[in-house]
Amino acid sequence: MMNTFKSGSKQWMFQRLSNACIVAYSLLLVCLLLTVDLSSFTAVSNLFQSTWFRVITSLCVVFFAFNSALAGWQIAGDYVKQKSLNKLFNMICMTASAASVVIILATLWG
Template sequence: MVSRVSGATNLGRNGLHDWVLQRFSAIVLAIYTLGLLGWFAVNPDFSYGAWRGLFDATWMKIATLAAIIALCAHAWIGMWTIATDYLTSLALGKAATFVRLLFQAGCVILIFTYLVWGVQILWGL
């Protein structure tokens, strides 16, 4: 019963699908993170104009949106992995499935908040 419910809350269609999504989103996030850190390294003590100019560029808005969407998928899979590994009936007894679904619901709310907030930061100003 437990495994059936845990199989219903993962992001992909199956474990292999999750595996691919996790790797693909990881690569997107790694490239974005290294790119942004590189920008900070090249532009120490940057001005508001330079910072605003970076995020006003369409390619940066698209890259940032891609990174946020990748973060959503990556966090969903990661949090699912942790929840199904630790919030188990061995640790929590009969309440385990309820506690885990509550935890995952909280994660989904936070993920959705990041997505909406990110779009608002990029295009809502």
């Protein structure tokens, strides 16, 4: 996956777009907290049952996972100089990102 982002400008653009998505999602959550009565479990459950909210949340989770995997790859490239540790660090970052996507999407859609 990281070979796609060998260009620094592609990395920069992807991170900015994914960060914009995450900020927009955060603003959506703040607006929902301020405008929708979420004082009961039923109200929160109803919000998470709506398809539009699940789709938006799913997209944001995927963007967040790719963003974190890319950030881990960049951190490893800058600070982890030993090749085997670099690969291990990248594998851990990608595994954690993929696992978070699977767990969150299974919880959200399950």
